[in-house]
Amino acid sequence: MVDAVSGNELVDRIGLVAPWLQNVELVEAVYGGSESVAGLISVSQDAERVGGQVIPAAEPEGATGVLMPIGGYYYDSDRGAIPAYDNKWNNAGWEGWLTYYPSDHAGNLSQPLAIVHSEAAAIPQGVRSFLEQFAGDATLQMLEDVTQFDFYDNPEDVTRAAEPMADHFNG
Numbered sequence: 041m042v043d044a045v046s047g048n049e050l051v052d053r054i055g056l057v058a059p060w061l062q063n064v065e066l067v068e069a070v071y072g073g074s075e076s077v078a079g080l081i082s083v084s085q086d087a088e089r090v091g092g093q094v095i096p097a098a099e100p101e102g103a104t105g106v107l108m109p110i111g112g113y114y115y116d117s118d119r120g121a122i123p124a125y126d127n128k129w130n131n132a133g134w135e136g137w138l139t140y141y142p143s144d145h146a147g148n149l150s151q152p153l154a155i156v157h158s159e160a161a162a163i164p165q166g167v168r169s170f171l172e173q174f175a176g177d178a179t180l181q182m183l184e185d186v187t188q189f190d191f192y193d194n195p196e197d198v199t200r201a202a203e204p205m206a207d208h209f210n211g
Contacts, residue, residue, distance in 0.1 A: 061166030084134035146173035154208035158186035
């Protein structure tokens with residue numbers, strides 16, 4: 041979103057809830073170090089050479105040959121696995137994902153910014169890094185003990201995140 045609205049005078053404000061604002065250090069921390077990242081980039085390049093390699097995006101914990109063998113959000117039809125979600129990942133996408141660092145793009149943004157996040161959610165360090173580089177008007181609200189998935193489907197936490205966003209966009 042940051043890059044999508046940067047320089048766009050039609051956008052007055054930006055709000056981010058539980059954003060994934062990665063940089064090179066976070067990519068290496070999340071994906072097992074620089075050698076592991078290089079290996080995933082190699083997987084990406086190999087997949088690209090053969091026109092792609094599609095694997096399941098999510099399956100139950102412990103599944104193999106899958107992007108995210110984690111809890112049920114992405115494959116549970118009562119949660120994130122809505123009918124429009126195809127549960128697929130193309131391994132050719134690794135390089136673009138692992139070399140894109142939105143946390144480093146704070147200087148491109150001029151609009152007032154509001155962020156809601158939590159230390160218990162995914163990579164709050166990216167938010168801190170982004171805000172250290174952001175020179176504009178910013179507000180940050182850190183919610184306690186709210187996981188990344190709580191921001192998606194826990195009605196109480198969704199409301200707690202939406203309220204400051206509504207204030208920001210109405211302000």
